[in-house]
Amino acid sequence: MFYRENGQYKTSYAADQQMLPILQDRVFLAGVVVFAFVAVPFLVSDYLFLSLLIPFLILALAAIGLNLLVGYCGQISIGHAAFMAVGAYAAYNLALRIPQLNFLVVLVLAGLIAAAVGMLFGIPSLRIKGLYLAVATLAAQFFMDWLFARVKWFTNYASSGSVSTAPVEMFGWKIDTPTEKYVFLLAVLIVFTLVAKNLVRSHIGRAWMAMRDMDVAAEVIGIRPVYAKLSAFAVSSFYVGVAGALWGFMHLGSWEPLAFNLTLSLNLLFMIIIGGMGSLLGSYFGAAFIVVLPILLNQIPAMLGIPLSTAMVSHLEIMIFGALIVFFLIVEPHGLARLWAIGKEKLRLWPFPH
């Protein structure tokens, strides 16, 4: 009833090509953004910021990065935590060795370094496809784990192999309270989402999708696989590298190579599978699912006042979490983003479904 585009005529090309063609969507999204910027900082406790919202924002960024590669370009990678590690260690070393650099510059440079490394590890994608490529990207994971644990220069010769970052400061703004971090990360995430959305709508994104849907046909119509695949690896690694730098500087503060291990890679992959491949919104849903749900499940018994032992609670958490993953994948194999799209379709017909 409320969610219809009747009467919204497009009178220019710009209007026809805009990101959200339906007015209601635009209003809703603007509302969400305003709410996230203005209301959330006043409503939410530090605990929610530090344990849920900040990890959620950073991992959503990483999930978008991975989604560009896996969901849009069809190149499976199970080594993306390695590129996060590259971003994090690059940012750490840049900030440490050139202290006068602005944090934003550090972020971009860290992203570029990760992009270069990502392209390097993307080269095998030119010859191998699908699951075989996934196994090849695993090499990136193990190589980076080894590199950062063994080559002392990267960790500034820290005796324990654990590095810790200086507080983030830029333009005289010291980002140290949870609220400030949240606002900064939210702004970064919005900018990167906008860029990603426009990338996938442009000729680059179309080339990726053509490559994903059928590489031979894409080649026949004139898309160069080298260019399409490597650009996907580069952009994806750039996003993930920036996310890694933010993960290190904004969330962890100090970390060891183990922080970017295979588990994180797999978690990123689960995020986009559960959230929805080839959907930016799905990256958000997936990140929320993987980050928030386990912590929520862990606290439900205490909230309801059910006295269970700590061990029991965490066993239950793992069991229910696993069951929910299976449940959602059975209900909608295309992910939560698809469920959302179905909901929107239904809403457009409501209250007169045919």
Next chain:
Amino acid sequence: MRQAAKTRLLATAAGAVLMAAAVTASAPAFAQAKEQFFPVLSYRTGAYAPNGVPFANGYVDYLKLVNARDGGINGIKITFEECETGYATDRGVECYERLKGKGPTGATLFQPLSTGITFAVTDKAPTDRIPIVTAGYGRADSVDGTIFGWNFPLGGTYWDAADILVQHVGKKEGGVDNLKGKKIALVYHDSPYGKEPIPLLQERAKMHGYELLLLPVTHPGVEQKATWLQIRQQRPDYVFLWGWGVMNSTSIKEAVATGYPREKMYGVWWAGAEPDVTPAGDGAKGYNALVFLAPAGQGQVHKDMLKHVYEKGQGTGKKEEVGEVLYNRGMVSAMMGVEAVKRAQIKYGKKPLKGEEVRWGLENLAIDAGAIKKLGFEGFMAPVSTSCADHQGARSASLQTWDGKKWSSSSGMYEADAQIIKPLIRASAEKYAAEKKITRRDCAKEQ
């Protein structure tokens, strides 16, 4: 249409506000009560559970004992809440954030029992003003209280442990100088925990001329074939084991399989509990490990524990496990926390104390032989006395040997050599301060 859109926006906004309000309201509100809140970061699941469970049981049981036997700390009841970290750093940090604000005055102090989590929360402690007590683990350089204002590696660090082990094997060789040309292998958990002792062992290697082999084992440590193959090839004279959880028992089993003599294996104090040796059966006989703070056995405090807690059915674990190495270590860790609160109460009054006030207690801790006896811990720990600059308070340990059934003491007390460790601490702490842009505290002004 415009109108409809606006209504929809309003409705959404209202809904979102309500939801957020519900989320914030669900955090339980605490009335100002005469309670001291102890957060308990434990791990009862995962690869490290065999070691995490007895420690957590000892820790929690001691808090229960103080309530049951003494009615709290000078009348202030102890409350506590456990949070499962699974030995994972991210979950540990989440637990820290979850528990730091609970209780009428917030968390008293944190004891994460994980070097990884210690590294992560070290950055947060100064802002939250909550002490991090890491009895026998954590960062070795955090002994320096002027830079690590909120860390308390009470009783000993890994540099002390490594130092004492070198002293011990040196003594066996008839003097540390006879270590020249010998080979010592460090089999370590490939994490901050396992890497901590390396700088000291390297420093000592430079001094005495032994060769140090570094053999990392990846988490969780069930796969060590490659490591022990190297040991078979290189035949080191001594093996130092820096493992945790299932890694320790695997190492001992591999030593049996490789035929490496267990008598020449020396574990750090976290590789010297019952769960580490019992899986290897008779093969573990002769294996040595450091003891610090708490050996196995029962003393006066255990009698109290059984009487006041276990006989009333309040015990956390099994009655037979009271007195195991890690159980005792959990108890001693909790005891030092409680003593710090008691000490701070002298200065700040008998009321629930903030983390900051407890820090003063930790910096002025004086648990001497008389106090240890009074607390019923005689024979279970060495005296600890701290100051603003020295956050450690004691640096001695002895060795124990597994005879197939129980741990028994096999050496006298060793004291770590401050001459060697102090400059290392200073250099490392200064590097940390430079990285984090921290200015040194002036202890003279604060007292």
